[in-house]
Amino acid sequence: MNDRVVVVGGRKKADFLAESLTKRKMNVIIINDTNSFCVDMSHKYPNAIVACGDGTKPYLYDDLDIEDSDIFIAMMPSDADNLIACQLATKQYHVKKVFCTVSNPKNVEIFKQLGINNVISSTYIVSKMIEQMATLRKIENYIPLEQGTIGLIEIIIEPNMEAVNKRIIDLKVPRKSIIATIIRNQKAIIPRGDTMIEAYDKLIVLAEDQEKELMIKHLTKVVS
């Protein structure tokens, strides 16, 4: 028996999901409140069940017989609608796995506390990615050596990073990289295991190419 997946709300996201789910031979049920979108979807995915209506109404769930479905995905514009739809799906209709998208990142934690296990905020995910890229910006310089198999990286340590006031031995850096030199107050220090890292140190790191991302992330981790 193929998995039964209910997709509520969303336009491009719903379309994209429906395409990949039908390709995997899943039984897709699409619920959307825009009539023209529903007509489009029913033409595009003749094997899917498409229903037009308010995706938070129990009578719609009854009509579509979503009881015991495998997956339920709520992607309506309102976070409240998504929460209520997901709660109805799990608690009243016993759907096995529920995904709730939210636009306000703060609702991720809140909805988890209200019993929804999988809460997804695209704002949250995108901002985390940007944040990571911003920390990667801490690299001052990168010099590839030996056709790029190994490289020298300059990293500035900011006061809010975990590495501050730690001995190098305690940093547990990845195996295929070393901190070669520390530049502090325009002076170079050849570090030993017990050398302490300080804020605003410039580290000159030698790392194998495939490990450089890991090493940069490791050293520039911000205190959470």
Place this chain on the structure above:
Amino acid sequence: MKKIESIVVIGCSRLGANLASQLSLAKKDVTIIDKNELSFRKLSDDFSGYTFIGDAENIQTLMDSRVNKADLVIAVTNKDNVNLMIAEICSRIFKVEKVLVRLQDSSKEFLCETFNISFIDTSKLAVQQFEKIIGGLLL
């Protein structure tokens, strides 16, 4: 149960405004929240509580309006799902002792029961009132 003194009404609808005005008249400490400042015109002239402008769908608004210190929260916005979400947050996360919501669609009663939230079904109430006035027509 301790005496209800501090009350937060969410949504300055006709119902919300009337409730808040009455509760304020009864010398309760009332705060009313609405995202549209103009909605507060519906409050009675002698309303002496606080008005708070903000979107109650955002948890920050709930925190700023000190919902967590209330003895009773009444969610009466014009959206059932928003009322339910606010009620769940207030009872589960802020541990408000008594939470009341207005529902226009009784099919979501199930959720109120699972979350132990009291609700008023306004359409059902209207039908009951209608029945009382007309008398026996619906029986």
